[in-house]
Amino acid sequence: HASGQDLNPDEFHLRAVIEDVVDRYHESVKVYNLSLGSSIPINNFEFSDLAKLLDFLSKHYKVLFIVSSGNINSLLGTYPSDHFLNSSSRIGCPAESILSLTIGSIAKYDNTDSLSNKEEISPFSRIGPGADLGIKPELVAHGGNLILPYNFSPRVSSYGISADGTNLCVDNGTSYSAPIISQYAQRLFDLYPDSDPNLVRALLCHFTEKKNVPEEITDDVINYTGFGEPVIDNALAAGSFNAAYIHEGQLDQENYQYIAFHIPSSLAETNKHSKLRIKITITYDPPVNPDNDSEYSMARISALLIKSSTTGMKPINISGDGKYILPWNPIIQFEKSFSRGYLTGAWDLRLRLYTRGTVKEDYLQDYAVVIEIIDDENGTNVYNDIIAEYSEIYKKIKIRIAA
Structure with a gap:
């Protein structure tokens, strides 16, 4: 952008790009990672145009979209119960796509100040249910943690390679948990190259470890951490x-x-x-x-x-x-x-x-x-x-x- 600002694509442009890329590469590329989403929570029995496009492309081209569940960017009430019970904690478009796998985040590290315990849903990870009241997110992976009151801390966050490839970077978000599952999905497509995305979805959702929610939360865990975290070695052998x-x-x-x-x-x-x-x-x-x-x-x-x-x-x-x-x-x-x-x-x-x-x-x-x-x-x-x-x-x- 001329002003030096990073601008996110509008939904129409994004849909056009996704459709063009999948149409062009679907025979050789089976897994498409979408670490993006709207901050506006979905409603029951309402599907966005982007989610509808992902569902159409998934079936028409036999590909698999891995979509981040989205992030809760600020504390929505007393943590954890009021925070997650707030309607703004629900997933945003296009995470409601029923043929995509939606990925939430769990914490892999904790300390005395952290909001989440190890192996528990991350404080920022958006929750279900989906637009059809079905399971969303289906899966979770490491995306980081936050410390009191709702702050970033490198000690409990998610690490990766910087954009220029020369340094380690640290951040939090479901944008970092989704690519872990995308890599697992690709390993399964490599193992079963003639298979349908249905099989890869089945293997990822089957071979999982259930993950926790804070003990104060009494509603259904499946809306928070889905089937759990895939254990890829079990899915492979x-x-x-x-x-x-x-x-x-x-x-x-x-x-x-x-x-x-x-x-x-x-x-x-x-x-x-x-x-x-x-x-x-x-x-x-x-x-x-x-x-x-x-x-x-x-x-x-x-x-x-x-x-x-x-x-x-x-x-x-x-x-x-x-x-x-x-x-x-x-x-x-x-x-x-x-x-x-x-x-x-x-x-x-x-x-x-x-x-x-x-x-x-x-x-x-x-x-x-x-x-x-x-x-x-x-x-x-x-x-x-x-x-x-x-x-x-x-x-x-x-x-x-x-x-």
């Missing part, structure tokens, strides 16, 4: 006591689809040295209706877990804390532990597609599923046991990790 089946497919509007998977015999209920837990994440990219914000997503998937038992295949009721299911929201996650009343061997996940609005009858919905089999007693090597029993059925995913 099986651990000692778990294994994951991953599946990508398409659903039509007429039929149930059954996805079979197998529980190894080492996780039988009679084995007192093991305890079976199953965790499932399903992601999909529904078509959206830019002209109807209240019925914006036009597809939903219903999911049912079916176990093998002595009396045949039995559907399982999933309830309680380990469940995130909001109709028309494009991420489903649930988990359940089992101690009795099941057999090992083949189980099923049953999926069904429902649509609304202007969706054509022959529409097919892409989706991805992660089914993780876990031994909570850490008594069996689940991955090796599955390979030993069922190697003829499943394809192992070989990974190359640079030294």
Whole structure:
């Protein structure tokens, strides 16, 4: 700018640039980091033109946008309860985009003067829910901390390389947590180059560690830190006591689809040295209706877990804390532990597609599923046991990790 001031682009210009860049590079560039956002909080069932564009581009070009949740630039009331309960703490445009992953911030460092404890939501990190009342932000990563009363301190902040590449720089913000997740996303696209962004979203949202909020906060943690912080090593490879089946497919509007998977015999209920837990994440990219914000997503998937038992295949009721299911929201996650009343061997996940609005009858919905089999007693090597029993059925995913 002629006056020497930095000017942010207006939304129209920004939309034009994003559309042009994605159109030009989508075949080679799959991850787009957007560390920007409006300071004005979103409203229920209202989607900005920029969020609508991100959703359109995500589905049309099969790319993934990683968007910062935005920053709360000043104390909004007594910290933490009144601060986060203030309506101005909610995410701003375009973080409400339902096909983008929205990234909040957690503190990795603390001291006696800091507002947040280590591994807790950062004081400035904007919170959900999304415009559809769904989970936002989905994920969090290190973005810094603040000290009393609401001040910057290099000791507890986020470090990076300066713009000229010659120095270390220090700052705070969700603008710094989002690129960490963008890098994770790119590593997963590198591992699965032929895969859909649905799979990368599923892996990032599945393999996470839950993160904390201040104990004074009593409302739902999921609106603050989402599914948690991704553990990228777990998303890249099986651990000692778990294994994951991953599946990508398409659903039509007429039929149930059954996805079979197998529980190894080492996780039988009679084995007192093991305890079976199953965790499932399903992601999909529904078509959206830019002209109807209240019925914006036009597809939903219903999911049912079916176990093998002595009396045949039995559907399982999933309830309680380990469940995130909001109709028309494009991420489903649930988990359940089992101690009795099941057999090992083949189980099923049953999926069904429902649509609304202007969706054509022959529409097919892409989706991805992660089914993780876990031994909570850490008594069996689940991955090796599955390979030993069922190697003829499943394809192992070989990974190359640079030294």
